[in-house]
Amino acid sequence: MNRLNKWLLLCLLVLCMGTLSYAETPYGVDKKKIIIEGSTTVLPIAQAAAETFMRQNPDTDITVRGGGSGVGIASFIDGTCDIACASRSIKPEEVEKATVNHRDPQAHVIAMDGICIIVNSANQISSLSKKQVADIYTGKISNWSAVGGDNQKIVVISRDSSSGTFEAFGTLVLGGQRVRPDAVMQASNQAVASTVSRTPGAIGYAGLGYVSIEVKALSIDGVTPSKETVLGNQYPITRPLFMYTNGKPAGLVRDFIEFVMSQEGQKIVDEQGFVALK
Amino acid sequence: MKIKERLYKWIFTILAFSSLIFLVGIVIILFNEALPTFKKVKVLEFIFGKSWYPTYNPPEFGILPLILASIWVSIGAMLICVPLGVGSALYLNEIAGYRQKAILKPLIEILAGIPSIVYGFFGMAILAPFLQDLLHLPIGLCAFTASITLGIMATPTVCSIAEDALSYVPKSFREASFAVGANRWQTLTQVVIPAAGSGISTAIILGVSRALGETMTVLMVAGGAAVIPHSIFEPVRPMTAAIAAEMGEAPVGGTHYHALFAIALILFLTTFVFNIVAELISRRFRIKLGLSG
Numbered sequence: 001m002n003r004l005n006k007w008l009l010l011c012l013l014v015l016c017m018g019t020l021s022y023a024e025t026p027y028g029v030d031k032k033k034i035i036i037e038g039s040t041t042v043l044p045i046a047q048a049a050a051e052t053f054m055r056q057n058p059d060t061d062i063t064v065r066g067g068g069s070g071v072g073i074a075s076f077i078d079g080t081c082d083i084a085c086a087s088r089s090i091k092p093e094e095v096e097k098a099t100v101n102h103r104d105p106q107a108h109v110i111a112m113d114g115i116c117i118i119v120n121s122a123n124q125i126s127s128l129s130k131k132q133v134a135d136i137y138t139g140k141i142s143n144w145s146a147v148g149g150d151n152q153k154i155v156v157i158s159r160d161s162s163s164g165t166f167e168a169f170g171t172l173v174l175g176g177q178r179v180r181p182d183a184v185m186q187a188s189n190q191a192v193a194s195t196v197s198r199t200p201g202a203i204g205y206a207g208l209g210y211v212s213i214e215v216k217a218l219s220i221d222g223v224t225p226s227k228e229t230v231l232g233n234q235y236p237i238t239r240p241l242f243m244y245t246n247g248k249p250a251g252l253v254r255d256f257i258e259f260v261m262s263q264e265g266q267k268i269v270d271e272q273g274f275v276a277l278k
Numbered sequence: 279m280k281i282k283e284r285l286y287k288w289i290f291t292i293l294a295f296s297s298l299i300f301l302v303g304i305v306i307i308l309f310n311e312a313l314p315t316f317k318k319v320k321v322l323e324f325i326f327g328k329s330w331y332p333t334y335n336p337p338e339f340g341i342l343p344l345i346l347a348s349i350w351v352s353i354g355a356m357l358i359c360v361p362l363g364v365g366s367a368l369y370l371n372e373i374a375g376y377r378q379k380a381i382l383k384p385l386i387e388i389l390a391g392i393p394s395i396v397y398g399f400f401g402m403a404i405l406a407p408f409l410q411d412l413l414h415l416p417i418g419l420c421a422f423t424a425s426i427t428l429g430i431m432a433t434p435t436v437c438s439i440a441e442d443a444l445s446y447v448p449k450s451f452r453e454a455s456f457a458v459g460a461n462r463w464q465t466l467t468q469v470v471i472p473a474a475g476s477g478i479s480t481a482i483i484l485g486v487s488r489a490l491g492e493t494m495t496v497l498m499v500a501g502g503a504a505v506i507p508h509s510i511f512e513p514v515r516p517m518t519a520a521i522a523a524e525m526g527e528a529p530v531g532g533t534h535y536h537a538l539f540a541i542a543l544i545l546f547l548t549t550f551v552f553n554i555v556a557e558l559i560s561r562r563f564r565i566k567l568g569l570s571g
Contacts, residue, residue: 066529181330182505183503184501185515187497187522199416201416201417202417
């Protein structure tokens with residue numbers, strides 16, 4: 001009797017207090033500060049670069065935030081961040097808004113991103129067109145025989161929606177169309193690769209750095225994915241990654257961009273599974 | 279002296295209430311972050327919507343596939359953990375000798391302490407490929423594999439609590455039963471199990487709660503397709519897996535972010551209801567047995 005009453009009381013208490021809100025506590029620092037915001041794809045590069053940069057320059061304080069390319073560029077236009085990370089180039093209407101706010105977006109390509117389409121090594125297919133890959137992922141094609149392979153059901157493996165690779169794949173291959181809902185979701189590039197290696201009928205996608213000998217990377221529109229074809233922009237599932245600064249960068253912003261473009265910064269790019277420019 | 283005593287009293291009172299404070303804090307934040315979802319999505323559309331496409335434009339926030347996946351996987355886990363767990367509890371309490379029990383019970387309790395990621399890894403690396411080959415499935419990561427893994431995981435919880443409940447049945451109950459001429463089987467089914475019924479129900483409910491709330495294992499093993507499952511051999515995405523996979527990059531303050539909190543709220547309310555049901559069952563049994571309290 002008593003315990004049930006307590007539960008009901010607690011329930012009531014909870015309902016009463018459910019709408020309370022909190023205030024954030026401000027904090028003050030006298031270090032040189034910059035704020036970087038934007039694409040979740042670029043986030044690991046920005047994060048790792050900022051950590052190394054701050055270790056080398058202890059008097060600096062770099063805040064890195066995700067949120068997506070659009071969010072980063074919007075903050076940049078409003079002047080609430082110093083560097084906007086983006087996995088796409090800035091749109092004309094965003095440039096217009098920036099001009100109204102007296103912000104002058106300058107693009108810096110800091111790395112390249114290439115996504116491989118991988119299949120099980122037992123699969124006979126070694127090449128597909130970008131259109132065929134899109135049809136497989138949207139559900140128009142569901143058997144390997146439709147693209148010249150064995151009579152086998154295609155097991156479509158995708159990434160969780162929070163992944164930058166998922167976002168890039170969606171833009172570059174699917175053009176915004178939806179992935180079929182019964183696609184298997186894996187939480188990392190590594191998990192996609194290992195599932196594909198164990199599943200005969202599987203198709204998956206992963207960053208260039210995650211392709212091992214256990215899976216087969218397909219040629220797309222006749223081009224084999226490699227660092228060279230990605231850097232040369234011949235491989236069709238390729239995109240540049242940007243950092244936007246206000247005008248010609250100066251001060252700490254310039255130092256940071258220079259650091260990212262340096263040998264050391266590009267090594268971080270490589271370590272994070274992207275294609276370094278040098 | 280008196281001040282010191284009072285101080286100790288206060289310290290322990292605060293410690294005792296701290297878990298309540300944590301609970302209330304968590305619940306407040308849960309409501310606070312979840313409710314904004316329903317400014318953008320209608321409650322019924324949210325719960326009964328069939329498409330979960332939170333990152334597309336326009337987004338769709340229908341969590342029916344996720345709810346069904348959770349139920350599907352939990353029922354499967356229950357079918358495995360209840361017979362196994364309750365069965366082994368009965369064996370331990372009724373049949374096993376003193377030495378067998380002294381070895382088996384601690385071992386089962388150790389099994390309960392194995393981190394869920396270990397079970398997940400076991401399911402992903404061993405069980406899924408095995409079932410894929412055995413049953414000729416297109417892919418081994420599916421609701422069936424998740425159910426088996428979760429069932430094995432929840433078994434020690436069910437067994438341990440059910441065994442405790444059985445051992446709390448007063449000796450006088452059995453003695454009275456034997457005294458009126460009942461045999462061992464009759465005593466077990468008609469006296470001991472009903473007497474321990476509340477404890478066994480609690481064990482089952484806690485086992486199912488564990489399966490329902492388990493995250494890492496289902497994220498690794500269930501396959502993660504946000505589609506309404508038509509068979510137990512299809513990949514599914516339970517609610518916990520959706521939260522874990524998507525929370526990392528959902529923009530803070532966006533509808534997707536709030537929607538994930540709303541899923542968490544539904545999970546919380548489900549376990550809340552489970553607890554109340556457990557309490558009601560336990561009261562009914564107590565009254566039936568004349569053990570008020």
